[in-house]
Amino acid sequence: MAAPAAWAALESYLGLGVRRSLHQVASRVVTQVAAVSAALDTADGMAELARVRRDMLRLRHRYVQAETVIDFYGDAVNTRTNPRIGAVLRGLDALAVDSMERVLRPLSIDVPPVLTYLDKGLGASILRSGVRLWDASVSPAAAIKITRHNVLRPTSLMHEVGHQVAHLTGWNAELADALHATLEPVSPLAADAWRSWASEVAADVYAFVLLGYAPLAPLATVVDGPTRAVFRMPVGDPHPFGWLRVQFNAALCHSWYGPGPWDDLAAAWAARHHLRDAPAQAAAVARQSLPRLATLADVCTRAPMRAFGGAPLSALVDPMRASPSALERLAMRAGPSLHTSTYLQRLEPMRILAWTVLRGTAGTDIEAWLRRIGGAYTTAS
Numbered sequence: 001m002a003a004p005a006a007w008a009a010l011e012s013y014l015g016l017g018v019r020r021s022l023h024q025v026a027s028r029v030v031t032q033v034a035a036v037s038a039a040l041d042t043a044d045g046m047a048e049l050a051r052v053r054r055d056m057l058r059l060r061h062r063y064v065q066a067e068t069v070i071d072f073y074g075d076a077v078n079t080r081t082n083p084r085i086g087a088v089l090r091g092l093d094a095l096a097v098d099s100m101e102r103v104l105r106p107l108s109i110d111v112p113p114v115l116t117y118l119d120k121g122l123g124a125s126i127l128r129s130g131v132r133l134w135d136a137s138v139s140p141a142a143a144i145k146i147t148r149h150n151v152l153r154p155t156s157l158m159h160e161v162g163h164q165v166a167h168l169t170g171w172n173a174e175l176a177d178a179l180h181a182t183l184e185p186v187s188p189l190a191a192d193a194w195r196s197w198a199s200e201v202a203a204d205v206y207a208f209v210l211l212g213y214a215p216l217a218p219l220a221t222v223v224d225g226p227t228r229a230v231f232r233m234p235v236g237d238p239h240p241f242g243w244l245r246v247q248f249n250a251a252l253c254h255s256w257y258g259p260g261p262w263d264d265l266a267a268a269w270a271a272r273h274h275l276r277d278a279p280a281q282a283a284a285v286a287r288q289s290l291p292r293l294a295t296l297a298d299v300c301t302r303a304p305m306r307a308f309g310g311a312p313l314s315a316l317v318d319p320m321r322a323s324p325s326a327l328e329r330l331a332m333r334a335g336p337s338l339h340t341s342t343y344l345q346r347l348e349p350m351r352i353l354a355w356t357v358l359r360g361t362a363g364t365d366i367e368a369w370l371r372r373i374g375g376a377y378t379t380a381s
Contacts, residue, residue: 001022001070001071001073001074001077001078002073002074002077002078002081003078003081005080005081005083005086006077006078006079006080006081006086007019007077009080009081009083009086009087009089009090010077010080010090010115011090011093011094011113013113014093014113014114014115014141017113017140017141018073018077018115018140018141020140021073021137021138021139021140022069022070022073022074024137025066025069025070025135025137026066026070028062028066028135028137029059029062029063029066032058032059032062033059035055036052036055036056036059039051039052039055040052040056062135065134065135065136066135068134068135069133069134069135069137072127072143073115073143075117076115076117076143077115077117079117079118079119080117084371085118086374087370087371087374087375088151088367088370088371088374089116089117089118089146089374090371090373090374090375091369091370091371091372091373091374092116092144092146092154092157092370092374093113093114093115093116093374094349094373094374095154095157095349095350095353095370095373096114096116096142096144096157096158096160096161097111097113097114098349098350099158099161099210099350100112100114100161100164100165102210102316102317102350103165103169103206103308103313103316103317104165104168104169106309106316107169107308107309107316109168109169112129112130112141112142112164112168113129113140113141113142114129114141114142114144114161115141115142115143115144116143116144116145116146116157117143117144117145117146118145118146118147118148118151119145119146119147119148120147120148121145121147122147122149122222123147123156123222124144124145124146124147124150124156124157124159124160125144125145125160126142126143126144126145126160126161126163126164127139127142127143127144128142128163128164128167129141129142129164130167130168142160142161142164144157144160144161145160150218150222152366152367153218153356153357153366154353155207155211155214155215155218155219155353155354155357156207156215156218156219156222158206158207158210158211158215158350159203159204159206159207159215159219160203161206162202162203162204162205162206162207163199163202163203165206166199166202166203166206166307169307169308170306170307171202171305171307171308172198172199172202173198174305174306174307175198175201175202175299175300175305175307176195176196176198176199177195178299178303178305179191179194179195179197179198179201179296179299179300180192180194180195182194182292182295182296182299183288183289183292183296186288186292187284187285187288187289189281189284189285189288190284190285190288190289193233193240193285194240194289194296196238197238197239197240199238200238200239200240200245201240201248201300202300204219204245204248204249204252205252205300205301205313206313208249208252208253208301208319209301209313209314209317209318209319209322210317210322210350210354211322211350211353211354211357212253212256212257212319212322212323212324212327212354213253213257213260213261213262213322213323213324213354213358214322214353214354214355214357214358215249215357216246216249216250216253216262216265217265218357219245219246219249220246220265220269223242223245223246224242225242227272227273227274227277227278228277229242230242230243230269230273231243231273231277231278231279231282231283232279232282233279233281233282233285241282243269243273243275243278243282243286244282244285244286244289246265246266246269247266247269247270247286247289247290247293248289248293248296248297249262250262250263250265250266251266251293251294251296251297252297252300252301252319254294254297255294255297255298255301256297256301256319256320256323257323257324260324275287300313301313301314301319302314321351322350322351322354324358326351327351327354327355327358328355330348330351330352330355331355331359338352338355339352339356339365339366339368339369339372340372342372345369345372345373349373352369353366356369
């Protein structure tokens with residue numbers, strides 16, 4: 001299902017886990033085939049043949065499910081066939097695991113393996129480790145889609161990893177209740193909306209505490225569009241509508257770093273997409289939410305949470321370490337070694353990523369750096 005070179009581009013533990021899982025998926029189908037074949041050989045009469053037919057239909061359904069699973073992982077692994085892309089994706093695997101270790105290790109939660117893969121489109125996505133797949137088997141790794149246009153400024157990777165962390169810690173439900181409780185006294189409509197958005201809010205906040213301001217501009221690029229689109233609130237969509245999502249992420253930055261370019265970005269969005277042009281429901285939620293974004297930022301980052309052992313998220317990952325001034329100090333101390341030092345690569349990968357994206361030098365610096373990280377990740381395995 002995937003080229004040998006693509007399998008070789010996986011970290012060994014990850015590769016073995018994925019292969020083992022896919023072998024089990026295929027083996028279950030083979031076992032079911034043998035059972036149906038044996039039943040057909042011994043069927044005697046129309047009633048037994050009818051039972052065999054029902055078994056055959058179940059087998060066909062199981063085969064399609066298994067094929068979907070194997071094709072998904074085969075296609076994902078095959079995006080590494082090109083050695084250059086494979087090395088970059090290995091580096092992204094390592095960054096994802098590193099970020100989870102910062103939050104999950106102190107909570108004594110095992111860190112799952114990560115398989116990043118390249119695909120088309122604007123937005124990243126994740127198939128979480130441990131979830132039930134199409135054939136009811138369990139996902140052997142967190143499979144994270146990285147889009148081609150953002151592969152060299154991959155801040156969305158941290159958003160997707162945030163989904164995995166929120167799932168493993170149980171943060172989503174707790175955060176949903178906290179967001180609702182904050183807004184319910186002033187606007188039940190806004191409270192219900194933010195509760196329904198909790199999982200995506202959690203992922204945005206996770207990316208923020210690790211990377212600071214760096215994810216905001218790439219996020220704004222992805223969710224931008226015609227004004228009608230940035231105010232669209234589809235029923236059941238777990239994402240805050242684009243306009244409010246940008247304002248909230250800017251408010252996270254302002255809450256921790258004070259005035260800065262994030263305020264300019266938020267103002268540019270407000271000028272580009274006038275709130276008066278929003279549909280009634282989106283406008284009502286936005287007007288009730290805007291004065292309380294600072295409070296919501298505090299709830300997300302400074303409020304103690306059972307999910308984090310009774311501590312706030314910022315106690316596990318301090319957003320101030322990713323402030324623009326802190327990142328600049330790191331870059332000045334490191335000088336030319338910022339992207340070449342194995343020590344910094346091991347100690348400060350999140351902050352190096354954030355600084356590189358903020359400086360707009362991702363295309364020239366980050367590919368070699370990611371390939372270096374990927375090589376170290378493979379060697380360490």
